[in-house]
Amino acid sequence: MGKTAEQVIRLDLPSSMQLVYVLDAIISEILREMGFDEETSEQVNLAVIEAGTNAIKHGNKEDPNKRAYFEFAVHPDKLAVVVRDEGQGFVREEVADPLDPVNLLKSSGRGLFLMEACMDVVTYGNSGAVVNMVKYKSSSEKQQA
């Protein structure tokens, strides 16, 4: 099975939290077309929404003059997602652990943790202003990668 991207879908959104539902609609359709099972689809959907929320809210600070950019590369064996914002980025190591008992009852700070828990690969580029995420269709493909 080839590893080359068959189809790349690009999207850019104005920095408005009211548009996060657009991401939900698009990624849901991509996942359905790719044949991901329900549980995996929910995980990927959540990770993409978290990455989009981070880009719009924390990266671009909901500045209407800035946009959030999304790329969904549909491979036979995996979905690769790139999310980019026009903000200053962040240092992953400086983000508090939401599972630390002192943080458990905080009302925010779980986005990155959930992205990393739901996807097979999550890496950060351009000082955190770019997030790359991959989800494999099966665990055997993940092991072979």
Added chain:
Amino acid sequence: MNVDIRKREGVTVLDIEGRIIGSDSLALKHIIDEQINATEEGQVKILLNLEKVRMVDSSGLGVIVAAYTSVQRKGGRISLLHVGGNIKSLIVMAKLVTIFDRYEDENEAIASFQ
């Protein structure tokens, strides 16, 4: 997201439908805060019915956690009804399983407040 509010045996039941993501989370926070602020100290009893909620993200989970701490501070109680699918996974991943009282039967949930 749509939220219907009803009273049952002194318990405020919020029937939530749709997704709690993005700006929906802030809207839900306002609705819950209104209910908490409108109730006397020690009398806050809220049941969040999540049966028709398709998806919750970290901001939605944050609203539920914030509601829990607000209600606790006011000497009341908040419980969750019909926690399934994505929301259940979210609560497990965030290690909040032991924090929230969860019910699958509305009568049982209402009785637990009495």
